[in-house]
Amino acid sequence: MNYWLMKSEPDVFSYDDLVERGKAEWDGVRNHAAQLNMKAMRKGDLSIFYHSNIGVEAVGVMEIVEEAAPDSTDDTGKWIAVHVAPKEKLPKPVTLKTMKADPALSGMVMLRQSRLSVSPLSEAEFRHILALAKA
DNA sequence: GCCAACGTTGGC
DNA sequence: GCCAACGTTGGC
Numbered sequence: 001m002n003y004w005l006m007k008s009e010p011d012v013f014s015y016d017d018l019v020e021r022g023k024a025e026w027d028g029v030r031n032h033a034a035q036l037n038m039k040a041m042r043k044g045d046l047s048i049f050y051h052s053n054i055g056v057e058a059v060g061v062m063e064i065v066e067e068a069a070p071d072s073t074d075d076t077g078k079w080i081a082v083h084v085a086p087k088e089k090l091p092k093p094v095t096l097k098t099m100k101a102d103p104a105l106s107g108m109v110m111l112r113q114s115r116l117s118v119s120p121l122s123e124a125e126f127r128h129i130l131a132l133a134k135a
Numbered sequence: 136g137c138c139a140a141c142g143t144t145g146g147c
Numbered sequence: 148g149c150c151a152a153c154g155t156t157g158g159c
Contacts, residue, residue, distance in 0.1 A: 115156050
């Protein structure tokens with residue numbers, strides 16, 4: 001099982017929107033590195049849902065429920081998307097500031113490449129973020 | 136609103 | 148194939 005972190009601007013699509021919908025296509029990703037990460041996702045993988053721009057914090061956990069398939073918002077046929085479903089809302093959001101300040105998370109890909117919208121997490125990083133959310 | 140990081144485009 | 152110009156993302 002692998003772990004991921006995916007970003008969305010909450011005024012466009014928030015974790016609560018995902019909860020309301022129950023299941024959603026993670027579409028609109030137009031970056032090759034992020035696409036490669038999505039192609040590597042397997043059913044059952046878990047991902048942190050992160051709110052960029054507004055909030056700037058990890059807010060929930062979601063599960064990959066369908067692996068890479070053509071992005072329905074793309075008419076060139078070049079881009080893929082996965083489907084996700086909400087798993088757990090974090091009891092307390094974990095802010096970017098907190099993650100940056102935590103030595104246990106210093107290797108996080110997202111911290112090193114802030115513009116990458118879909119990035120991998122190690123199992124230790126994933127568990128650590130959950131622990132921070134419950135502290 | 137500004138700016139840094141970085142991806143893409145296009146001229147050569 | 149290089150690199151300058153430009154656009155976008157995302158934090159502050």
